[in-house]
Amino acid sequence: MSFLSILLALLIFGVLIFIHELGHFLVARAFGVQILEFAIGMGPKLFSFVSKKSGTRYSLRLIPIGGFVSMLGENGMEAVQGAQKVNPGSNQGESIFLNDVKDENHVENTAKSEDGENATQKNEMIDPELAKHAYCNKSVWVRMLISLAGPLMNLLLGFLLMMVLVISAGPNEAATTQVAGFHITYNAEESYAGLQKGDYLYMLKDGPEDTNEQDDVRILSTDQLKKAVAESATGEITFSVLRLNADRTDTISPNPVITIALTDDLLRDKFATSLSAANGENAGLMIGDIILKVNNTSVHTYDQLSYEIMNQGYQPIDFTVERNGEKILLSNITVPRFDSNGVTFGEVDFLIYREANFHFGTILKHTFFRSVSTVKMVFDSIKGLFIHRYGFEALSGPIGITKTISDVAQSGQTLNLLYLVIVISINLGVMNLLPFPALDGGHLLLYIVEAVRRKPIRREVEGIINFVGLILILLLAVIIAVKDIISL
Numbered sequence: 346m347s348f349l350s351i352l353l354a355l356l357i358f359g360v361l362i363f364i365h366e367l368g369h370f371l372v373a374r375a376f377g378v379q380i381l382e383f384a385i386g387m388g389p390k391l392f393s394f395v396s397k398k399s400g401t402r403y404s405l406r407l408i409p410i411g412g413f414v415s416m417l418g419e420n421g422m423e424a425v426q427g428a429q430k431v432n433p434g435s436n437q438g439e440s441i442f443l444n445d446v447k448d449e450n451h452v453e454n455t456a457k458s459e460d461g462e463n464a465t466q467k468n469e470m471i472d473p474e475l476a477k478h479a480y481c482n483k484s485v486w487v488r489m490l491i492s493l494a495g496p497l498m499n500l501l502l503g504f505l506l507m508m509v510l511v512i513s514a515g516p517n518e519a520a521t522t523q524v525a526g527f528h529i530t531y532n533a534e535e536s537y538a539g540l541q542k543g544d545y546l547y548m549l550k551d552g553p554e555d556t557n558e559q560d561d562v563r564i565l566s567t568d569q570l571k572k573a574v575a576e577s578a579t580g581e582i583t584f585s586v587l588r589l590n591a592d593r594t595d596t597i598s599p600n601p602v603i604t605i606a607l608t609d610d611l612l613r614d615k616f617a618t619s620l621s622a623a624n625g626e627n628a629g630l631m632i633g634d635i636i637l638k639v640n641n642t643s644v645h646t647y648d649q650l651s652y653e654i655m656n657q658g659y660q661p662i663d664f665t666v667e668r669n670g671e672k673i674l675l676s677n678i679t680v681p682r683f684d685s686n687g688v689t690f691g692e693v694d695f696l697i698y699r700e701a702n703f704h705f706g707t708i709l710k711h712t713f714f715r716s717v718s719t720v721k722m723v724f725d726s727i728k729g730l731f732i733h734r735y736g737f738e739a740l741s742g743p744i745g746i747t748k749t750i751s752d753v754a755q756s757g758q759t760l761n762l763l764y765l766v767i768v769i770s771i772n773l774g775v776m777n778l779l780p781f782p783a784l785d786g787g788h789l790l791l792y793i794v795e796a797v798r799r800k801p802i803r804r805e806v807e808g809i810i811n812f813v814g815l816i817l818i819l820l821l822a823v824i825i826a827v828k829d830i831i832s833l
Contacts, residue, residue, distance in 0.1 A: 346833075350751035355409050357750060358743065359385060361499060361770050362412040365777070368498030369414040369491055376487045379417035379478035387411045410743050416491075418479025485796045492788045499774030503719065506767045508712040513760060516703035519711050520647030522636040524666075526565025526696040527623035530681075531586070537611060537619070539603045544586040546620070549573055553583050553604045561585070565632065565696065567622045574612055581606045593683055623694040628678040630664065630695065637672065638665035647697045648715045654680055656725055658691010688735060719768060723775040742822055744829035782814020 363385055370383055380399065384390075386406030393404035406412075476482060480491075511519065529546040531537075548561035549570075555561075564570055564584060574582055585600040605611055611619055623630075636644060639653035640663050654662070658680040666673050681692040700707050729735040741749065746769065753762045780790040791810070795801045 346748055346751040347755075350754050351747060353754055354743075354747035354750045357766055357769065359409060361502070361766075361773055362386075362410075364498050364502050364770075365495040365773060366412045366414050368494035368496075372491050372494035373414065373416055373480070376483060376491070377478055378480050378483060378487075378491070379475070380414060381417055382413070382415040384415070385412045387413075416480040417475075418481035485792050485801075489789055489792045489796075492785045492792065493778075496774040496777040496785050499770045499777070500720070503767050503771035503774065504712065504716045506763060506770065507716045507719070508708060510760060510763050510767065511708050511711045511715065513763070516699060519700045519703055519707055520697045521700055522644050522647060522650050523698045524625075524630060524632055524634045524636065524695055525698045526563065526632055527567075527626040527630075528694045528696070529564060529567055529570060529623075530621050530694070531619060532621045533619040538605050538609070539601060540586065540611075541588065544588050544601075546570065546584050547587045547600060548585045550583040550585060550602065552579065552581075553602060555583065563696075566626065567620070570620075574607060577607055580608075582612070593685075624679050624681065625664070625675075625695050629675050630666065630678070631668065634666040634668050634673075636664055636666050639663075642721075645714045646711050648711070649718045650697070651693050652718050652722065654691045654693050656690070656722075658682065659689040662691070686738070688739075716767075716771070719771050720775060722768075723772050738828070738832075740825050740828070742825035742829055744826055745832065748829070748833065781818075782810045783812075783818055784814070787811065787814055 366383065366385070370380060373380060380401040382402040382404055384404040384406055386404075386409050388407040390404045390406055393402055395402045480488065483491075531540040531544045531546070532542060533540075534542060536542075546564045548558070549564055550561055551557075562573075581604055583602065583604040585602050587596050588601060589595070590597055636650055638644065639650065640657055642653050642657075644650040644653055659682060661677040661679050664675040664678060666675060681694050682689050683692055684690075726735065726739075730739070750762070750765060753765050777784050778786040778789070780786045787810075791802055791807055801807075
């Protein structure tokens, strides 16, 4: 990883954390909660200042991972020493001790002195106006909204960036779920006449010297190829192939061009064994079919379709298609598969029509469904960990993510980098909504329990729950960090 790529990763993390904390901040301010500190990063402060208008301290801290919004009365008890003026009723430079904030003029505690005598300890006067701005004195519904605001801001950012991605990719990447044709794959182990295993037959050409790609004809089915062979007047057939790179993320360029004599065994006796039709074509999928579902998951765009085939295609899948106005179920289709880091994925082996028009409605459609698919991908990943489809090595923390950002940035694929930022933002939003202690979702769960019980959970119990959750999260973070460092 280069120094610049590390800076890029820190910038991405910083922006995403800022957006997350800004959500909490804005909603808390909207409901009149006093913000004590808005911090980006953790650990010692590098830079900070206090707003004279609101009394809020804005901080940049040493460790560039994480951040927080500290609110008055957030834990029921707050000690703010040497606080500046936070409302019109408090004095400049006054030291405020807020103990179990309530809307009262003062709080009186009774303590036992060392000699056994009762002593009365009177705390600082609490301005009723100040008490109204304490987080703990807000209704449970307000606290729910404040907890939700951070994750929802990350999801919203992901959706907005997805729109930028869809617009930038343009009409060529906006595809439907309607079948346009099928891949014909060379599947023999040994190379033959320039063909390599896994090559897709791509375009029919007029001859080996033909460089005019406008006259090329896309190969869409085995019947079309057989017809071209039967009608050839030159005694040979020429076609280009699509060949994937080693990690199967893109095709090599330029496309290799293959010329084969019509008398060649490849086009005769070896045709059925060496050139395989798409599994979907063999299973009854037809050109013009609109794929509606992969197993029980509805799909509306090619991005959704390709993801579901990749995610579920490691085992036989079902397609629900619309054909001539009727819904038809095609069962137990085995799609091609490939392995990546010890995990098996499915692969699309047919072609899809692009959108007929690329207008604002199309952009919204693809933005929404691709974002929804990305959210589902996060949940599928969590599920995959529990069902042991993915191992512990699939988990990545900030160090592993930084390496991924570095690799994508160095590839020069700007749109891929943008999509990675989208995935991280949506992942941050979804993970924080999980009902685990110390996460926003954990706070939300406790507030739901409070709403059902119509009384709050004891603060000591809530504190212990969140503390244990935080310790577990930090322990997992350390373990993942060690794993990421070893993997560098």
